[in-house]
Amino acid sequence: xxxxxxxxxxxxxxxxxxxxxxxxxxxxxxxxxxxxxxxxxxxxxxxxxxxxxxxxxxxxxxxxxxxxxxxxxxxxxxxxxxxxxxxxxxxxxxxxxxxxxxxxxxxxxxxxxxxxxxxxxxxxxxxxxxxxxxxxxxxxxxxxxxx
Numbered sequence: 001x002x003x004x005x006x007x008x009x010x011x012x013x014x015x016x017x018x019x020x021x022x023x024x025x026x027x028x029x030x031x032x033x034x035x036x037x038x039x040x041x042x043x044x045x046x047x048x049x050x051x052x053x054x055x056x057x058x059x060x061x062x063x064x065x066x067x068x069x070x071x072x073x074x075x076x077x078x079x080x081x082x083x084x085x086x087x088x089x090x091x092x093x094x095x096x097x098x099x100x101x102x103x104x105x106x107x108x109x110x111x112x113x114x115x116x117x118x119x120x121x122x123x124x125x126x127x128x129x130x131x132x133x134x135x136x137x138x139x140x141x142x143x144x145x146x147x
């Protein structure tokens with residue numbers, strides 16, 4: 001119930017500064033990654049998806065929600081790390097957002113409930129559009145000649 005939700009929230013609040021520090025270390029100290037602004041919006045998206053899975057488990061005891069939220073959150077976090085490279089490699093993040101938007105969009109259409117499938121579908125579509133607009137020059141073009 002609320003006690004579990006409060007404990008999860010307090011744990012996240014306590015570990016968030018350490019997580020941000022760790023993400024900064026990972027994003028800016030790997031030798032193969034040149035310094036480039038980290039994809040903070042991508043990391044926030046990943047954290048939101050993972051937190052949604054945790055909330056689904058805390059509120060309803062849904063283990064599939066927890067597993068899916070943490071899995072997609074981890075995949076999106078890795079995609080945000082790839083998008084933070086110089087040059088960015090956004091294809092993994094875009095593909096994951098597309099799959100998540102499709103899955104949650106179909107759940108939204110079946111249930112008619114906006115929370116949580118509609119919200120995640122809208123956020124995923126927004127991140128997909130952002131990625132296509134912001135990273136368009138780094139995406140492979142079908143039929144384009146590779147020099």
